[in-house]
Amino acid sequence: MAKQRFHALAMLSQHQLAPFKRPDAPISSYFGSLVFDKKNMRQWMAADDAGQLESIMERGGKMDHTLADAVAQALKSWALSYGVTHYTHWFHPLRGTTAEKHDTFFELKQGQAIEQFKGSALVQQEPDASSFPSGGLRSTFEARGYTAWDPTSPAFIYETALAKTLCIPTVFVAYTGEALDHKAPLLKALDTINRAATRVCQIFDKQVKYVTASLGVEQEYFLVDRNLYLARPDLVMCGRTVFGHSPARGQQLSDHYFGSIPRRVSNFMVEFETEAQRLGIPVRTRHNEVAPGQFEVAPQFEEANLAVDHNMLLMDVMERIAEKHQFKILFHEKPFKGINGSGKHNNWSLITDGGKNLLSPSGKPKDNLVFLTFLVSTIKAVYAYSDLLRASIASAANDLRLGAHEAPPAIISVFLGQQLTRFIEALENSKSLNLEKGDNVYLKLGISKLPEILLDNTDRNRTSPFAFTGNKFEFRAVGSTGICSSPMTVLNVAVADVLDQLANEVEAKLAQGVKREVAVIEALRRMLKESKSILFEGDNYGEAWLKEAQKRGLSNVQTTPEALKQMNSAKAKDLFERHGIFSRAELEARTQILVEEYVLKVQIEARIAGDLAQNHVIPTAIKYQHQLVQHLKGLKELELDDETTFEAARNLGEHIQACQRKNKAMLQARKEANQLEDPLEKAKAYEGIRSMIEDIRYHVDKLELLVDDEDWPLPKYRELLFLR
Numbered sequence: 080m081a082k083q084r085f086h087a088l089a090m091l092s093q094h095q096l097a098p099f100k101r102p103d104a105p106i107s108s109y110f111g112s113l114v115f116d117k118k119n120m121r122q123w124m125a126a127d128d129a130g131q132l133e134s135i136m137e138r139g140g141k142m143d144h145t146l147a148d149a150v151a152q153a154l155k156s157w158a159l160s161y162g163v164t165h166y167t168h169w170f171h172p173l174r175g176t177t178a179e180k181h182d183t184f185f186e187l188k189q190g191q192a193i194e195q196f197k198g199s200a201l202v203q204q205e206p207d208a209s210s211f212p213s214g215g216l217r218s219t220f221e222a223r224g225y226t227a228w229d230p231t232s233p234a235f236i237y238e239t240a241l242a243k244t245l246c247i248p249t250v251f252v253a254y255t256g257e258a259l260d261h262k263a264p265l266l267k268a269l270d271t272i273n274r275a276a277t278r279v280c281q282i283f284d285k286q287v288k289y290v291t292a293s294l295g296v297e298q299e300y301f302l303v304d305r306n307l308y309l310a311r312p313d314l315v316m317c318g319r320t321v322f323g324h325s326p327a328r329g330q331q332l333s334d335h336y337f338g339s340i341p342r343r344v345s346n347f348m349v350e351f352e353t354e355a356q357r358l359g360i361p362v363r364t365r366h367n368e369v370a371p372g373q374f375e376v377a378p379q380f381e382e383a384n385l386a387v388d389h390n391m392l393l394m395d396v397m398e399r400i401a402e403k404h405q406f407k408i409l410f411h412e413k414p415f416k417g418i419n420g421s422g423k424h425n426n427w428s429l430i431t432d433g434g435k436n437l438l439s440p441s442g443k444p445k446d447n448l449v450f451l452t453f454l455v456s457t458i459k460a461v462y463a464y465s466d467l468l469r470a471s472i473a474s475a476a477n478d479l480r481l482g483a484h485e486a487p488p489a490i491i492s493v494f495l496g497q498q499l500t501r502f503i504e505a506l507e508n509s510k511s512l513n514l515e516k517g518d519n520v521y522l523k524l525g526i527s528k529l530p531e532i533l534l535d536n537t538d539r540n541r542t543s544p545f546a547f548t549g550n551k552f553e554f555r556a557v558g559s560t561g562i563c564s565s566p567m568t569v570l571n572v573a574v575a576d577v578l579d580q581l582a583n584e585v586e587a588k589l590a591q592g593v594k595r596e597v598a599v600i601e602a603l604r605r606m607l608k609e610s611k612s613i614l615f616e617g618d619n620y621g622e623a624w625l626k627e628a629q630k631r632g633l634s635n636v637q638t639t640p641e642a643l644k645q646m647n648s649a650k651a652k653d654l655f656e657r658h659g660i661f662s663r664a665e666l667e668a669r670t671q672i673l674v675e676e677y678v679l680k681v682q683i684e685a686r687i688a689g690d691l692a693q694n695h696v697i698p699t700a701i702k703y704q705h706q707l708v709q710h711l712k713g714l715k716e717l718e719l720d721d722e723t724t725f726e727a728a729r730n731l732g733e734h735i736q737a738c739q740r741k742n743k744a745m746l747q748a749r750k751e752a753n754q755l756e757d758p759l760e761k762a763k764a765y766e767g768i769r770s771m772i773e774d775i776r777y778h779v780d781k782l783e784l785l786v787d788d789e790d791w792p793l794p795k796y797r798e799l800l801f802l803r
Contacts, residue, residue: 081699082790087306093801094304096343097404099350105513106356112760113161114359115154123153125652136230139270140288147198153182154234155196158245161236166196166245168226171261172211173672175562177391178251180206181244201247211251211259213658224249224259229266232388235358239399248388249752256360257665261564262384264660269383275575276429276437282595283449290437293428293551294386297377298393299368299559302344303408304802307794308407312695314604316581318411318560318682320477321651321688321772322696324780325417326797329371336369341803343404344374351393351400352376352571358396360389368486370419371800380426380551383571387563390423394678406803413479413557415796416776420480421559424564428551429453439550448599451506455603456581457491457552460573461545462610464654466634466645467573468545468554471566473642473673475680475769478511482620482637487544487556489642490628490635491655492615494543500616507607508602542619572658587708619674642764646670674758681765685749688772692742696779697735697791703786704731731785734778741778745771 111118120129128149135142140803142150158166166178167345184194202224232248251260260265266327269292276290308314313321330336340348347367355362361379368375376397394410413420429437435446437453461468469491482488495503500607544556551672557566581602588598612631617624628635645651647670655661660668707728714721748771752764783791 081290081790083310084307084792085789087304087310088798088802090306091304093759096346097350101345101349101353101399102734110356110361111359111749112358113238115157115234116359119157120153122158124149128153132230133796135235139231139455142202144228147202149198151196151198151201154201154247155194158236158243159184159194161243163236163243163245164563165242166200166247168206168228169246170226170251171391171562171564172251172300173259173261173669174211175560175676177327177395178206178211179244179246180204181242200548204249206251208632224251224253224261229262229384231266231382232385233359235392237358257662257668259560261568262387264568264665265384265387265564267658267660268575271660272429272571272575272578274580275578278580279439279452279456280431280449280587283452283586284583286433288432290432291430292383293380293430293436294383294563294567295378295380295388295426295551296563297375297422297424297426298390298410299373299375299423300397301370301372301408301411301414301421302347302374302401302803303372303409303799305405305407306401307420307799307802310695310794312416312691314407314409314661314685316341316431316687317683318416319479319798320416320692321774321801322686322779322783322793323416323796323799324783326795326800328797329800330369330795333369335367335371335373338367340365340367340374342643343406343803345646347400348374349404350375350403351397354396354400355393358389358392360393360396362393366419368419370395370415372415372803373419373421380428383567387567390563410560412476413472415800418800419484420478420486423487423556423557423559423561423563425554425557425563425570426548426551427554427567427570429679436550438547438552448596449492451603452581452599453554453578454547455503455606457574458495458613459606460570461491461493462613463577464573466636466642466648466649467569467651467654468566469634469636470642470645470764471569472554472556472558472561473636473639474558474561475639475677475684476560478639479558480558485542487542487636488619488635489556490543490619490624490633491556491613492619492628492633493613494546494616495614495617496547498685499547500614503607503611507604507611523625543615552796568660570737572654572660575658576654577606593732612784616684617798638766639675640759640766643670643673643762644759648671671758678758678765681769682749685745685765685768685772689742689745691793692738692779692799696782697738699790699792700735700738700786703790704735705726708733727785731782734781734785737776737778738782741771741775745775749786763769 102277117133120132124132125724128146132150133145134140165181165183167181169177169179172178184196186195188194206224206226215504226249229248229250234247237246250258250266251262251265253259272292273290275754277287280287280290313319343663352362352365361381362376363379364377366375367373376393378389380386386516389773397408412422414439431437437449441447480486544554546553546555554570555564557563585598586603589595612633615624619782625635647667652666655662655666707724709726711721711724745768746770747766752761752768755761755764781793
């Protein structure tokens with residue numbers, strides 16, 4: 080292993096920049112060129128057919144066979160013009176990644192070679208579903224599952240080295256109709272928020288026809304040299320380093336954040352951004368993140384379903400392009416101990432068909448009351464369903480990230496900013512509020528006894544899990560590997576549920592002759608009194624907040640197994656069944672899948688930690704200790720003493736013995752855990768095993784400091800984080 084480490088370092092020093100030439104034309108000239116968007120629809124389809132498809136994409140509806148055949152023919156002709164040979168239904172099974180099975184357009188028909196693509200093949204396919212996670216919804220020998228086209232997410236052409244494939248976004252369901260993917264529940268949740276939000280909007284404005292959930296996904300990631308990555312079995316097998324002593328220099332100087340982007344990294348960014356833009360992914364921002372070797376890409380906001388698809392596609396593009404530049408991209412939430420982890424901040428808002436952002440303050444009194452209605456409703460939803468939001472972002476990797484180094488803690492709270500918080504308090508208590516007048520723009524609500532709102536007066540609390548940032552909420556607790564469908568499904572259904580309650584209350588009062596503004600304000604005051612304990616403006620890391628949160632009755636769920644228990648609660652089942660998102664069987668199945676995934680991932684970590692300790696670290700340390708002992712023997716023959724060498728040999732022995740002892744204990748604990756039949760009990764047992772990995776790590780990291788650098792088998796943090 081030491082040879083592999085130094086070979087990797089030698090290869091890095093000889094690295095040449097990968098060739099790539101960015102198009103000379105502006106981005107707008109090639110943006111979406113590989114997407115079957117409205118422009119291509121109108122070019123390749125008859126006007127009537129294109130119009131019908133556009134209507135279905137925007138407002139939903141069923142597609143008949145005639146239209147399906149017309150769309151399939153147009154897609155085939157368009158794809159063939161790019162040299163595409165195969166097509167695939169592209170979906171998101173419950174393993175957290177994308178899936179695809181490629182079929183060719185090529186067919187032999189009566190001995191004649193042709194290219195053919197029928198509407199039936201576009202609309203529905205039947206991939207083998209037996210090996211995808213189902214959580215007990217089906218037996219492993221029951222292979223049938225169906226993918227069904229999602230026309231709201233445009234088809235696209237994906238190019239690899241030799242292949243060009245037409246990708247058709249789809250949902251994935253079992254033979255019995257239960258969802259086996261992440262997209263189907265999300266689409267149901269988006270329909271639910273559309274109906275509920277439109278209903279509330281029409282209390283104020285009958286012209287609003289529909290409301291769309293908007294999402295912008297900030298993606299953080301690390302880059303390490305590929306050769307160094309291959310010399311770290313823990314990175315290869317589980318995406319994070321189970322061992323590794325902190326380097327002398329980490330992120331304490333804050334010199335990496337927003338710094339000059341290294342040339343090799345910049346070349347990688349330019350190439351993957353160009354590819355993403357051709358695929359219609361509106362990436363806009365690139366920069367160095369806080370930790371050394373960490374970076375971020377952020378897109379423009381899009382409709383939530385499309386944003387989720389684009390994020391999954393973007394991650395795939397980034398991984399592929401990174402390989403070309405001899406990088407390995409790490410999406411794991413905590414690949415390195417002692418520095419920032421990576422998140423996937425979900426920036427969420429609601430937009431009407433007229434383009435109005437319902438979470439953006441306005442200068443018009445009526446619009447401002449609408450803003451307050453949706454702001455308070457979201458606060459109430461987060462309060463009422465904070466346990467489900469916590470469960471939606473739970474994973475073995477995210478457990479390592481939450482609560483330190485700019486990642487929000489596990490306690491779900493809402494940050495509004497000082498000015499907006501004061502306004503909310505005044506709204507609740509009907510007290511006037513004096514604001515300092517100046518050059519700022521103030522927004523008048525137009526209702527007596529209520530103060531003005533200061534436009535865009537929110538700071539960005541980097542420790543808050545759920546922060547209002549001017550015209551949107553930023554759900555910061557989502558992990559960097561997580562698929563956004565899960566938190567977005569929970570959030571949209573939770574808010575929809577509260578909006579329905581609000582609409583019921585207001586509509587009942589309107590029927591009694593109560594004025595609209597009075598009815599709405601009374602409902603908002605009630606909701607604020609019920610949910611204000613979720614609001615917090617301070618440092619979410621502070622010990623004082625832990626005590627205060629407990630006093631307020633807010634949960635502090637630290638681990639995934641504990642968080643996932645809430646997904647099977649009566650409250651969760653009632654919410655999801657009432658809105659038609661999940662049946663009880665589907666919800667229980669998803670919980671089981673996530674619990675099993677947690678166990679398997681920690682199990683892999685434990686196995687690789689045991690292998691590295693027993694087969695790489697301990698033999699290296701013993702070999703080096705033997706050299707020291709031989710040196711001491713030579714000194715003794717010369718009747719000389721060397722206290723330093725003696726102390727080093729003794730320390731090595733202590734840590735070697737501790738590693739062996741703790742590794743054996745971990746192996747026994749794994750055997751005992753694997754005998755447990757109850758999934759949650761097994762997961763809890765593996766929580767303890769994860770702490771045992773940390774115990775072994777302590778001694779391995781000490782050995783890293785004691786063993787001669789030339790003998791140490793694993794690339795060190797200083798090499799992984801700083802050498803590019």
